[in-house]
Amino acid sequence: MSEDDRLRVGVITGSTRTDRFGPIPAHWIAEQARSRGDLHVDPIDLLEADLPTTMPGDDESVPAPASVQALAPRLAAADAFIVVTPVYNRGYPASLKNAIDWYLQEWNAKPVGFVAYGGMSGGSYAVEQLRLVFNEVHATTIRNTVSFINFWECFDDQGNPTDPESVNSAAKGFLDQLTWWADALRAARSRRPYTA
Known part of the structure; x- marks a missing residue:
């Protein structure tokens, strides 16, 4: 597959807190996406x-x-997004809502998948x-989510998953679903521009 044919995926690290955990799962899912060969990954750290x-x-x-x-x-060029988010007080970070609200057309008719982390809820x-x-904002969220329950136990000190077989399998299904939607919606947008 040529570089021009690859789907462009923005991997968004949503937390901006001091000592945040978000870059660890963001790096992991970005590497999982790169290893496929059909995706161009753009890491976006808020x-x-x-x-x-x-x-x-x-x-x-x-x-x-x-x-802004x-x-x-970078958002406009993406065919899909992976949003890496913690759960704060049963919600998501203000930095992520702020980033969503600054834009509109950049999200339109594109799929969004979530890699979430938290305590017992896993960020759900x-x-x-x-x-x-x-x-x-007229984006399409996919069903599959990768969740890290009790996230502090899920990665070692080098940022590697402690249960790689399970999480890598979850990542494959997640990325398969995201790329299906990204490919379908990119084709639809090329045939007829989306109007919100």
């Missing part, structure tokens, strides 16, 4: 993106802040809420 939390009013003549403009083409509360939010 801490590095440094999006402002104060949004402008409805005056479209005011240009977006530089950090810098991330926009965050995922269920994010499904509603992404629906509002």
Whole structure:
């Protein structure tokens, strides 16, 4: 498969907290995606993106802040997204909602999958809420999710899964589903532009 034919997947690290765990599962799922050969992975760390939390009013003549403009083409180029999220107080991080809200067309008619982590819930509360939010920006969330229950036990000190057979199998099914939707929606967008 040529580089031009590969599906482009943005892997978004949603937490910006100090001492966050998110980069570990984000790196792991990015490597799983790269190993397939049919995906081009763009790691997007919201801490590095440094999006402002104060949004402008409805005056479209005011240009977006530089950090918002810098991330926009990367999101627009993606055919799919993997959102890596913790659960905070039965919800998802404010940094992730802020990133979603700065954009619209960049999410339209594209699939979103979730890699979540938490305590006993494995981040499921965050995922269920994010499904509603992404629906509002006309994205399609896939059913399969990779969840890390009691995440502090799931990776060793080198960032490798402690149960690689199980999580790598879960990643395969997750990525198979994500790429099916990414391929189908990319073909649909090429035939007829999506209008929200």
